[in-house]
Amino acid sequence: MSWNHILLVEDDDSLRLTQAMYLEREGFQVTAVGSGAEAISRIAADQYQAVVTDLRLDEIDGLEVLAAVKERSPETEVILITGFGSVDTAVEAMKSGAYDYLTKPVDPDDLVLTLKKAVERRQLRRQVAYLQKEVAEQAGLGHIVAVSSEMRQIMTLVQQVSQNDATVLIEGESGTGKELMAKYIHHTGHRAGGPFVAINCGALPENLLESELFGHVKGSFTGAIKDKKGLFEVADGGTLFLDEIGETSPGFQVKLLRVLEDGTFRRVGGTSEHQVSVRIIAASNKDLSRLVQKGQLRRDLYYRLKVIPIYLPPLRKRPTDIKPLAEHFVSHYTDRMGRRQSSLSPEAMKRLESHSWHGNVRELENAIERALIFCQGEEIQPADLPLEACTPPVEEFVPSEMSSDLSLEAMEQTHIRQILEHCQWNRSRAARELGIGYNTLWRKMKKYGIEPPE
Numbered sequence: 001m002s003w004n005h006i007l008l009v010e011d012d013d014s015l016r017l018t019q020a021m022y023l024e025r026e027g028f029q030v031t032a033v034g035s036g037a038e039a040i041s042r043i044a045a046d047q048y049q050a051v052v053t054d055l056r057l058d059e060i061d062g063l064e065v066l067a068a069v070k071e072r073s074p075e076t077e078v079i080l081i082t083g084f085g086s087v088d089t090a091v092e093a094m095k096s097g098a099y100d101y102l103t104k105p106v107d108p109d110d111l112v113l114t115l116k117k118a119v120e121r122r123q124l125r126r127q128v129a130y131l132q133k134e135v136a137e138q139a140g141l142g143h144i145v146a147v148s149s150e151m152r153q154i155m156t157l158v159q160q161v162s163q164n165d166a167t168v169l170i171e172g173e174s175g176t177g178k179e180l181m182a183k184y185i186h187h188t189g190h191r192a193g194g195p196f197v198a199i200n201c202g203a204l205p206e207n208l209l210e211s212e213l214f215g216h217v218k219g220s221f222t223g224a225i226k227d228k229k230g231l232f233e234v235a236d237g238g239t240l241f242l243d244e245i246g247e248t249s250p251g252f253q254v255k256l257l258r259v260l261e262d263g264t265f266r267r268v269g270g271t272s273e274h275q276v277s278v279r280i281i282a283a284s285n286k287d288l289s290r291l292v293q294k295g296q297l298r299r300d301l302y303y304r305l306k307v308i309p310i311y312l313p314p315l316r317k318r319p320t321d322i323k324p325l326a327e328h329f330v331s332h333y334t335d336r337m338g339r340r341q342s343s344l345s346p347e348a349m350k351r352l353e354s355h356s357w358h359g360n361v362r363e364l365e366n367a368i369e370r371a372l373i374f375c376q377g378e379e380i381q382p383a384d385l386p387l388e389a390c391t392p393p394v395e396e397f398v399p400s401e402m403s404s405d406l407s408l409e410a411m412e413q414t415h416i417r418q419i420l421e422h423c424q425w426n427r428s429r430a431a432r433e434l435g436i437g438y439n440t441l442w443r444k445m446k447k448y449g450i451e452p453p454e
Helices: 013-025 036-045 062-072 084-095 108-138 149-161 178-187 206-214 250-262 288-293 299-305 319-337 346-354 360-374 408-422 427-434 438-448
Strands: 005-009 029-033 050-054 077-082 100-103 168-171 196-200 239-243 279-284 308-311
Touching (some): 013 029, 013 108, 029 036, 062 084, 077 108, 084 100, 168 178, 178 196, 178 279, 196 206, 206 250, 250 299, 299 408, 299 427, 319 360, 408 427, 408 438, 427 438
Parallel strands (some): 005 029, 005 050, 077 100, 196 239
16 A cells, blocks of 8 residues: 555536546545445555545535444544535544545645645554564563463453553562563553663562662762762653562661652662652562561562552463463564474474473463474474473462452452451551551541441
């Protein structure tokens, strides 16, 4: 399809000829037809950047042409030409997807300008869609497979969560895809245009972690030769993913809690306050509630992080996802290696489905990549799958509190009750902990039937 291919629908022969000549002189490739029926036939057979149609046509009018365009090619822009008496109808047509309307007699320059804007908007939409697809592919979002009922429930919850800024806590064993899920929440939400910044909190000592997240000022410590922005500032307007949050020290947890409560912080060695708008998604491969009980994680920080808890079950607990995941990884890595498309033999698939996968999805992905390296033919055989080298069994992680099949309202209800219990049913304190007003808390307690113990 040419970038400038236009369908012109006008039942007045002389006007159709004049408009077509003018548009072609302005650089458009024009297909001109004299009836709505012929227009619909053309739409079914070809694609156009834009359609210009008279509203009033014999038998099949411009509204029917508009409906046919939007059914066949929703991205194609439609411009209506109408008499003064039909403006109301044209305005209603715009609610049905028309790009714009022009009233008769049509100024040729106005028509050209409107067409150019319509085509430009279509091109921008296509570019945005392409870039979004590229970003999603680079982020690895195609690796999320939700065939099992457990994963479908999680994806339903995640789609709700992505549309707001509530703090999310993702728990699950190593390799279950916690960072991938965090990226999915970011890229499908309204902050998708902002940055996604990730940091492994367990990989850095406290002083370096504080500098990385909050930044520092020149001279604050040896080696601080200039001011440096922290990741909170880098992620401003986007999402900050705090992986292995349970590995942080009590001193750092106090500073992190302050940022979560009011969005302000100070750089290391600095005195001025910095304000940011950042969505926080935290993750851990440990049960954080147990760390709270052991005194290794602040209870108030735990509740602040766990506004929306998500538990990613291990792969061995959702065996119906193994086959589609394996097939996806085979397709992904054959494309990446530039080789002919391979497949898994029934025997190889049986071996995959009987494996325990203590390394979860990451282990499965690595096994498929390794198998394609060793595979000599077009079909992966059991001998190509050296699964005996898999990750040794680990202590199973099962969250002691909320399950992933709870609805968003049920999670909110449970979270509010937990905060109230933590605050010994002091509503003012609980409202501050929750980051909401006292009256809002009162209304939610009434909505969920939450009452203090007698």
